[in-house]
Amino acid sequence: MKNDENKIREKRKDEHVRLALIEGPNLHSHFDDLTFVHQSLPNIGWKDVNLQVIMPNLVLKSPLYINAMTGGSERTGKINGNLAKIAKATGMAMAVGSQHSGLRNQSLADTYRIVRRNNPDGIIFANVGADIPLDLALRAIDMLEANALQIHLNAPQELIMPEGERDFTDWLPQLEKIIKKVNIPVIVKEVGFGMSRTTLRMLKEIGVQYVDVSGRGGTNFIGIENRRREKQEYDYLSGWGQTTPISLLEAQTYINNMEIFASGGIRNPLDAVKCLSLGAKAIGLASPILRVLEREGLEEAIEELNHWHDQLKTIFTMLGARNIEDLCTCPLIITGEVREWCEVRGID
Numbered sequence: 460m461k462n463d464e465n466k467i468r469e470k471r472k473d474e475h476v477r478l479a480l481i482e483g484p485n486l487h488s489h490f491d492d493l494t495f496v497h498q499s500l501p502n503i504g505w506k507d508v509n510l511q512v513i514m515p516n517l518v519l520k521s522p523l524y525i526n527a528m529t530g531g532s533e534r535t536g537k538i539n540g541n542l543a544k545i546a547k548a549t550g551m552a553m554a555v556g557s558q559h560s561g562l563r564n565q566s567l568a569d570t571y572r573i574v575r576r577n578n579p580d581g582i583i584f585a586n587v588g589a590d591i592p593l594d595l596a597l598r599a600i601d602m603l604e605a606n607a608l609q610i611h612l613n614a615p616q617e618l619i620m621p622e623g624e625r626d627f628t629d630w631l632p633q634l635e636k637i638i639k640k641v642n643i644p645v646i647v648k649e650v651g652f653g654m655s656r657t658t659l660r661m662l663k664e665i666g667v668q669y670v671d672v673s674g675r676g677g678t679n680f681i682g683i684e685n686r687r688r689e690k691q692e693y694d695y696l697s698g699w700g701q702t703t704p705i706s707l708l709e710a711q712t713y714i715n716n717m718e719i720f721a722s723g724g725i726r727n728p729l730d731a732v733k734c735l736s737l738g739a740k741a742i743g744l745a746s747p748i749l750r751v752l753e754r755e756g757l758e759e760a761i762e763e764l765n766h767w768h769d770q771l772k773t774i775f776t777m778l779g780a781r782n783i784e785d786l787c788t789c790p791l792i793i794t795g796e797v798r799e800w801c802e803v804r805g806i807d
């Protein structure tokens with residue numbers, strides 16, 4: 460019985476990767492509703508730009524990080540090994556995927572540990588779900604000697620998954636217990652459905668300091684789980700959730716008193732700079748990195764992310780921003796659906 464459950468879980472991990480590699484429909488991105496005002500006299504040079512991010516108990520060389528994806532099967536262990544090599548070569552922080560498989564089944568723990576082995580000095584985020592008991596959360600951190608712990612909130616995914624959770628009443632109290640006991644940063648994250656200011660208020664009230672709003676626009680777990688079902692009856696829910704720009708705007712009340720990260724549908728370095736300008740401290744990339752790694756290879760993925768870093772500096776320079784703090788003072792014009800959302804929700 461236990462063996463069967465493990466097999467189902469391993470198969471699910473491989474299917475998530477396979478289905479995430481299929482591009483979603485090319486919808487209008489809310490990032491295109493945000494436009495910087497060009498300045499003809501930047502007054503700085505490319506070499507003046509500093510991308511470092513300094514936060515309480517967490518310093519990142521780059522604002523870009525590899526977001527949680529995988530582990531828990533032979534194939535995904537290899538992917539984790541390669542993602543760790545990318546993280547090491549580019550100086551990016553990296554999260555592993557949910558470690559529940561590795562916690563339940565010791566023989567799978569190596570599919571996560573490989574990340575620390577391949578990147579001994581890197582910044583690594585552990586990852587668990589909000590239903591995890593405290594002792595297992597601590598074991599997940601130990602497994603990787605992690606520098607931070609991500610806790611994912613994925614209610615829509617669980618509900619669409621036939622074998623998923625149906626009761627979410629213990630998530631908030633469980634989160635509060637973990638926050639109080641874990642002595643490294645705890646990053647509460649979505650998985651691509653975004654966050655509202657109500658969610659952020661609830662998290663702030665229980666003491667959460669770090670959040671990744673992970674919005675709609677990229678990987679879509681309703682879509683992925685729907686495709687894993689025998690009958691694909693949830694197509695109509697594919698637009699569920701707040702996009703990443705809207706989630707960051709919802710987060711404005713908390714932008715100066717929490718550490719807000721952004722991820723979900725980041726297509727290029729300009730999208731990342733727009734998030735930073737809205738006050739995000741770091742930007743997570745998941746499927747874009749998986750795609751280049753799986754389709755083109757390790758060296759190409761490293762090269763691509765090095766280009767992203769160069770191009771971040773190029774855009775900072777065009778905006779006359781020496782660092783992330785400067786970016787927040789650059790005017791960003793909001794139009795279209797995003798502007799309408801702000802008007803309806805009373806966001807200035």
Ligand code: FNR
Nearest residue numbers: 479526527528556557611650677678723724745746
């Ligand atoms: C994910 N994501 C994810 N998140 C998490 O917290 N735990 C997990 O186990 C996973 N698993 C996972 C598998 C795969 C294959 C993908 C592509 C993604 C969600 C991820 O961290 C991120 O929040 C979303 O994917 C949105 O970012 P992108 O993919 O649009 O850049």
